[in-house]
Structures are given as structure tokens and as C-alpha cells.
Amino acid sequence: MNAFEQCQNAGEQIDLFEALATSYEPPTGAFVEILTNIKLERLIVLTIDAFGKIKDADIRERLKQSEDLLAILSEQAQSGKTDSIRLSAARTIVTLGFDYIAVSRYFSEDPQQIADRIMRDKSKEKGLFYAKYNEVRDLKSKLDRQLEQIKSINSDVYYSVIANNNFKDIPSVNIVDDDEYDLIINDYVQSLNILQDNDYVQSLRYECSRLQGEVTKFYKDYKENQLTTILATIDDKIAREYAILKKAKLAKIISPLASLIIVFLILSLWSNWFIIFFYFPGGILGIIAIKIYERKIKSAEKNIEEAENQKSNEPYRLDDEEQKILSLLSI
Known part of the structure; x- marks a missing residue:
């Protein structure tokens, strides 16, 4: 947990759990404890994904024979609080290769179908995100060009007033098309709020009004x-x-x-x-x-x-x- 808290961003958190999962002795007991006691979505998703990334064949065999782990993952796949949790759990069940009969005792629907349905919904969500992101990015680029025009009109005004602006830069988004990077997308959505209520655009307009x-x-x-x-x-x-x-x-x-x-x-x-x-x-x-x-x-x-x-x-x-x-x- 200390290492997780020291991570600077979602990318570092992903790398941390991947390193733990692929280590010589993956801390599977700690992973189960996290799923049992922790409520933080990001930590739950990373932990579930970590089970699917374990490389050791003997450990993987023990995991897919674990009724307790299957019960935990089944509950998360069907009743997890977020799409990311449900998707990770369904995919990990498929990846670990649990016995079909054992899985059937927990599911009335194939876990792969659950994962596919969530993925379709997430694809739409990503499309909305990128469309809105590009719209806001273009707006900020236009504003930057207009500020340069002000500089050419009157450099005294620019350096005395405009250069002291409080405009927030838009983070550069370059996300791999992989489900675990939904965590990074969520970071951007939460920091910019551009999918919810256009807070970022409003902040630009407020700052423009102040500068006027x-x-x-x-x-x-x-x-x-x-x-x-x-x-x-x-x-x-x-x-x-x-x-x-x-x-x-x-x-x-x-x-x-x-x-x-x-x-x-x-x-x-x-x-x-x-x-x-x-x-x-x-x-x-x-x-x-x-x-x-x-x-x-x-x-x-x-x-x-x-x-x-x-x-x-x-x-x-x-x-x-x-x-x-x-x-x-x-x-």
C-alpha cells in the first residue's frame, strides 16, 4: 500500500501491479485481502487485473482451482460498483480458465459475454471522451492563437496583463487502446470534467472575462x-x-x-x-x-x-x- 500511495499517476500504479504480478513470488494473499477489505475502485481493478497477469504456471493452476477466488471474482463481475470492476473481474475469470462447471454455478451468462457487453458500452464512452477532448483542445488552441495576436497588437498589454493569465493547460492524451488504461482516461475526465459539465471551458471563459x-x-x-x-x-x-x-x-x-x-x-x-x-x-x-x-x-x-x-x-x-x-x- 505504501508503494501504491507513492505512485504519481495511474500509469505508475499499473506498472507497480504488473511488476508484482510477474514477480518470482506474486503476493496473491495480499491481493485477496485487498479484494476483501478495500473499496477503492482503482485498487480493486488493478488487483483483479494482477491475477490475470501472473505468469507462473503452478500459481495460475492453484488460482483457477480456488473456489474462494472464483466466488470473489464472480461477485465483482456481476455486482461490482463500476463497469471497470465488472469488466476486469469477467476478463480475469476467462483469462485464468476456471472450470466451466464451477463457473456455471455462479453465472447465468458467460463471463466473456459480460466483458464484451461492457466493452461495447466503454467504446461509446471513449468515443464521447475523445470527441469532447478534441473540441476543448481546439478551443484552447484557438485561444492561444488569439493571445499571440494580442501580443502583436500591443506588446505592453500582453506582458503587463495577458502574460499573467491563469489559463490551465490541457494534458496531452496519448492512451494505448487497452482496457486497463481506462484508469488513465478516468484521471483526465476527473481532472478536466469535460464530459460532465464543461467546467474547463467555463474556467477559460471566466479567465477571459477577468482579463477583459x-x-x-x-x-x-x-x-x-x-x-x-x-x-x-x-x-x-x-x-x-x-x-x-x-x-x-x-x-x-x-x-x-x-x-x-x-x-x-x-x-x-x-x-x-x-x-x-x-x-x-x-x-x-x-x-x-x-x-x-x-x-x-x-x-x-x-x-x-x-x-x-x-x-x-x-x-x-x-x-x-x-x-x-x-x-x-x-x-
């Missing part, structure tokens, strides 16, 4: 505490661009005259005939200066327009972003 509240709070705090700062920064940018625009417009006006003055001074140092060449280079420099400042004016006007659009659109952008994230948290 956190996201709403995040954006509310952001708008109250940081949006004002962002808009003020945009206003500063607009003011700087207006200053640049004002200087560029003024420079555009005075640059032709400044160009003429510069050319006049330079040519006056070279020749007494500078008047002849004064207007031509002065005009060219003036045109170049005008073009340069026109580009600066256009650049400043474009920057101002973009900044003003950003300022007016930022609250709407945040609202739209928030709604997208809230929508992705709906399943």
Missing part, C-alpha cells in the same frame, strides 16, 4: 496617465515645426536679395566690370535658395499635418486597439 476587465483598466489608466503626456509631446513637435515653417518662409522671401548682395560683394573685388555679370549669377543663386526653402516649407507643413492627425487620431486609435484585444479575449 484588466485590459479595460489598463487602457483607462493609460489614457488618464500617459495619453496627456503623449499629446503634449505631439504639441511640442507641432510647435517646433511651426517655428521651422516660419523661418523657412521668411528665408524664402529674403534669400533672393541676400544672394544678390553676396554676388555683388564678391564680384566687386574681382573686376571693375562686375556690373555686367552681377545679375546673372545673383539670379541663379536666388532661385536655388528659393527651391531649398520651398522644400523645407513643404517638409515642415507635412510634419505638422502628420502630427496634428496623430494628435486627433490617437484617442480613437487606442479605443480601436482596446476593442480588438477585448474581442480576441472572447471565446
Whole structure:
């Protein structure tokens, strides 16, 4: 019993009883005591299965001659509390090969027929389990993809809110198609409750709802505490661009005259005939200066327009972003 309690899962419990059954001296007396005194379904099923796994021919012969064991197994096969117990008992009776006449004193129906009927019912149950499991798994996969979309929309929201979620992962199910692994299936059913009342799906929806509240709070705090700062920064940018625009417009006006003055001074140092060449280079420099400042004016006007659009659109952008994230948290 101590070894059983130390097992971490149903798989380890199965391995434990198989090792006991195939050991040099299987503890058949302890097995009988378990069937007589213990009520725990899993322990009863594993113990009954263990009788059928014993390899020693002499021990198996003694077991199938045991009227007491046949009586215990017959009662469990017909009146066991669960399908798993009844199935294990019926199959073990068949596996051990009890005398047909002896079996007939306890059964009005062939134990193999009992086992077959239970197996048909269990096949339907397994089908329901896997169908529901796949449905829930697909739902969780869809939610995971939506969380990744949130990360691409706003990484701050993702790492501040979404990454701290309490979503439960679905255990990976890879069960051998063998009756004794019904114990493992039962583990999953009990832990997820996905066949009974969709508790797992409800837990996903509850957590999504909680995160929606956190996201709403995040954006509310952001708008109250940081949006004002962002808009003020945009206003500063607009003011700087207006200053640049004002200087560029003024420079555009005075640059032709400044160009003429510069050319006049330079040519006056070279020749007494500078008047002849004064207007031509002065005009060219003036045109170049005008073009340069026109580009600066256009650049400043474009920057101002973009900044003003950003300022007016930022609250709407945040609202739209928030709604997208809230929508992705709906399943």
C-alpha cells in the first residue's frame, strides 16, 4: 500500500501491479485481502487485473482451482460498483480458465459475454471522451492563437496583463487502446470534467472575462496617465515645426536679395566690370535658395499635418486597439 500511495499517476500504479504480478513470488494473499477489505475502485481493478497477469504456471493452476477466488471474482463481475470492476473481474475469470462447471454455478451468462457487453458500452464512452477532448483542445488552441495576436497588437498589454493569465493547460492524451488504461482516461475526465459539465471551458471563459476587465483598466489608466503626456509631446513637435515653417518662409522671401548682395560683394573685388555679370549669377543663386526653402516649407507643413492627425487620431486609435484585444479575449 505504501508503494501504491507513492505512485504519481495511474500509469505508475499499473506498472507497480504488473511488476508484482510477474514477480518470482506474486503476493496473491495480499491481493485477496485487498479484494476483501478495500473499496477503492482503482485498487480493486488493478488487483483483479494482477491475477490475470501472473505468469507462473503452478500459481495460475492453484488460482483457477480456488473456489474462494472464483466466488470473489464472480461477485465483482456481476455486482461490482463500476463497469471497470465488472469488466476486469469477467476478463480475469476467462483469462485464468476456471472450470466451466464451477463457473456455471455462479453465472447465468458467460463471463466473456459480460466483458464484451461492457466493452461495447466503454467504446461509446471513449468515443464521447475523445470527441469532447478534441473540441476543448481546439478551443484552447484557438485561444492561444488569439493571445499571440494580442501580443502583436500591443506588446505592453500582453506582458503587463495577458502574460499573467491563469489559463490551465490541457494534458496531452496519448492512451494505448487497452482496457486497463481506462484508469488513465478516468484521471483526465476527473481532472478536466469535460464530459460532465464543461467546467474547463467555463474556467477559460471566466479567465477571459477577468482579463477583459484588466485590459479595460489598463487602457483607462493609460489614457488618464500617459495619453496627456503623449499629446503634449505631439504639441511640442507641432510647435517646433511651426517655428521651422516660419523661418523657412521668411528665408524664402529674403534669400533672393541676400544672394544678390553676396554676388555683388564678391564680384566687386574681382573686376571693375562686375556690373555686367552681377545679375546673372545673383539670379541663379536666388532661385536655388528659393527651391531649398520651398522644400523645407513643404517638409515642415507635412510634419505638422502628420502630427496634428496623430494628435486627433490617437484617442480613437487606442479605443480601436482596446476593442480588438477585448474581442480576441472572447471565446
